[in-house]
Amino acid sequence: MDRTVSIISKNFKKYNIESIDEYLSLGGFKALEKAFDLGPKGIINELNASGLRGRGGAAYPTGKKWEQASRVPGHRKVIICNADEGEPATFKDRYLLQYDPYKVIEGMIIAAITFNANEGYIYIREEYKYLHDKFRRAIQLSKEKGFLGENILNNGFNFDITVFSGAGAYVCGESTALIESMEGKSGRPRLKLNRTSEKGLYQLPTLANNVETLAAVTSILYTGGEEYGKYGTPSSRGTKLISLCGNVNRPGAYEVPFGVTLREIVYDIGGGIKEGKALKFLQLGGASGAIVPPSLLDLKYCYEELGNKGIDIGSGAVLVADETNRVVDFLKSVQDFFLHESCGKCTPCREGNRQITKILNRFVTGEGSVEDLKTIERFSNVMKYASFCGLGKTAPTALLSAIEHFPIEFYQQIHRVRKTS
Template sequence: MQVHFLTKNFGKYDTSSIGSYMNVGGFEALRKAVTMDPEKITDLLTKVKIKGRGGAEYPLGRKWSQARAVRGERKVVICNADEGETTTFKDRELICHDPFNLIEAMIIAAYVVGASDGFIYMRAEYACYRPLLLNAIRQAKNYGFLGTNILGRGFDFDIHLYSGAGAYVCGEGTALIRSIEGKAGRPRMKPPFIKVSGVFARPTCLNNVETLSLVPHLLLDDAGVYASCGSGESIGTKLISVAGNVNRPGVFEIPFGTTVREILYDLAGGIQHDRKIQLIQFGGASGKIADASILDTPYTYEDLRAAGVMVGSGGMLVIDERTSVLDFLRMNQEFFWEESCGQCTPCREGNLHIKIILDKMAAGTATREDIAIMIKIARVMSMSSLCGLGETAQNTLMSAMKVFPDLFDIGGARA
C-alpha cells in the first residue's frame, strides 16, 4: 500500500508561495526546532533509525551528532540533489512538489550542526527546477527564515543553489564538493573526512534530499505515525522510484515491509502485457539484480540484503523477458565506462576491460580465461577504487553471475 508521511504536502499548497506553505503548517517544525536542544533532535533521529536515503545508509542522527561535535568556524550544510543514479527520480518529486520543506529542513540541519552556510547541489538535468528553488530561497529570506538572527535566536544561515554539469561521479561527496569549489568533479582521498574538511576546507555536513526532507515532518510527528510504520529494524517509510517494463512507472511512498510483489503489481500496475520478469535491478545502475524469486521479499534493509540486493538509492528497474541479460549488462557497463572520471587506475582501466570482455561474450568469442579475468578485475575494483563509483560499478555484474550462472558457462565449465 502507499502512504503519505513524507509526501503529505504534495498537491496541498502553491509551491511558488511561502504563505501557502505556511497555511499547511510550513516552518512550524523550524519554530519548534530552535526552541530545542540540538542533541534532542539528533536523539529523535537516532530513535527512529533514519538512515541516509542516498544509498550509503549512514545513520542520520549519528552524522549530525558527529558534525556538531567538530570544532571549526563557518560550518556548511550541503543538500545533495545530484540524483545521477539511473532509474532514481524520487528526489526530483520532493523538489518539484514540496520545495519549501527542503529549505526548512536545511535550516534545521544548520541549527543542529552549527552551520552558517548551505549549498544545494542540483544535477544539471534538473535545470527546470532552479527557478522554483531560487524563489523558495528568496521568499524564505524575505520572511526572516534565512539571513541573520533567524527567528530572533541569534542564528545566521544562508542557502546557495549550485548546478552541476551532469557528471554522475559528482554524486560522490568529495567530487561534489570539488565541483562547488570550481574544480574538476573528481573524488579525493579520505581522510580528511568531509565533516572535518569539506567545501572550501570548512567542516561540512552533506545529506540527500529525501533524508533532509524527512526531518520537519518528524519534528511535528507527536502521534508517532512514522515510527508506527515499517518492519523490524527498518522503521518508517521510504520513497521509491519504479521504472522499466511496468504499466505505471512512478514514485511511491511505502511503509518498510511492503513486499516487492505489492510494489510492482499493486502500485506499479504489473508488468506490461503480462510478460514474465527477466530481472529486477535495485538501487540504480550500481545496484544488484535479482530474478522473479524475490517478489515475496519484504522491502526492508535487512530482508533485501539477505536476498542479495539492497535498497540503495531507492530505485527499482524492471526488465521483462524481451531483453537479454547480457545486453542489459553491456548497457550498464557502457554507462560506467563513460561516467568514470578516469582518476584512479582500477576504475578507469577496469570498466574499459570489462566492457571489452562483455562485448566478446556477445560476439561469441569470449573464453573461460576472459571470464576469470573479468571476475578478477571486478574484485580488484571493489577493493581498491578511489570512490564509490569504482567500488560498486560491478555490483550488477557480480550479482548476475550468481543469479544467471549459465550465462557465464563458457566452454562447458562455469567460472
C-alpha cells in the same frame, strides 16, 4: 492492496510551489519552530528515536552522523544538500525538488541549527536545470517570510542557501567529488584523511546530506521521531521514497514503509508488467545496484532482509525488466554508463571498466568464452575491493549478481571453449 504512505511525500502535488502561504497552510515550517525549541540535542534525540538512516545510498544513521558532526568546533560551517541525483533509474529527489522544495529548505535549516552552520548550498545536478530557478524562487520566498537570512524567526540565528549547479558528472554525487567541483576543480573524489564534517568545502566543517534525508528530517520533527519510527520493520524504520520504472504499468516515485515485499511494489503499486508480460529481473538501487531474480520477489524491502542476500536499497530505485530483455544486453547499458562516468583517478575503476566493457561486448555478440567469464568475475572483484571510491566499488555489482543469478544467459553467449595457457 496499495501499501503506499504519505509522510515525506505528504505535500506532493498538493500545493503550488510559487506560493509559500499554501505550504504554510499545510503545516509548513512548523518543524522548524519545533527545531528551535528543541535545540541541537533535542533534534538529534528525535532523529535517533526515528531510526532514520541516510537516504542517499550509504544508509548511515542520520542521528549518529549529526551527533558526531555537532561536536566539531568551528566558527564557519557549511551545510550541503546533495541534489546531484545521477543514479540511473532514480528520480525521487526530483519529485521533492519539484513538488515540495520548502520541505527541503526546512530540513536544511534544521541541519544548520544542529550543526550551528550559517552557510548552505544545494548542489542540484545540471540535468535538473529547469528546477534551478524554481528552487531559487523558493529560497527567495522563504527569505521574505523570515525563514532564511538574518535572525531567523527572531531566534538570533542566521542561515542562507545558495543554489549551485552541477555540470553533468555522476561521480560528483560522491560528497568529496561534489566538494571538489564546488571549489572550481574537476570532480574527482578526495582521499578522505578527515571526515567531511571536519574538513569539507574549503576545508571547513561541512555537513552534507541527501535531499530525501533532509526532507525526512522535516517530516520527523513535524510528526515526532517515535511516530515516524512506527512505520517499517524493527531494524529498518520509517518510510522510503522509491523510483519505480522500467517495463512497469505505473512508473513513478512512491513512498513505501520498509517491509513491503518486492512483489507488492511491482504488482500492487506498479500495476504489474507492461502488456502482461512476465518479469525477468529487477535492479534495485540504480545502475550500481544488484540484479534480483523473480525467485526473490517475496523478500521484504528493508535493509536487513535484502542485505542478507547482498542487495542494497541504495538510492531507492526499483527498475523492472520484462522477459523480452536479455541480461547481457542490459548489463552492456549499465557498463557503458560506468565506462563513461569513471573519473579515471584510480586504476581499478578506470581500467576495470574499460576491460569489462570490452569483454562484455563479446558476450553481447555471442563471442564470449569460458575464460572471459572467469576474467570479468575476477576483474569485478578487484574493482569491488580496490577502487578508490564508491563508484568503482559498486560499478560491478550488477554484473556479479547477474552472473550469480543468471549464469545460463552468459553460457548461451559463449562461442567456443578457448584453451587456457
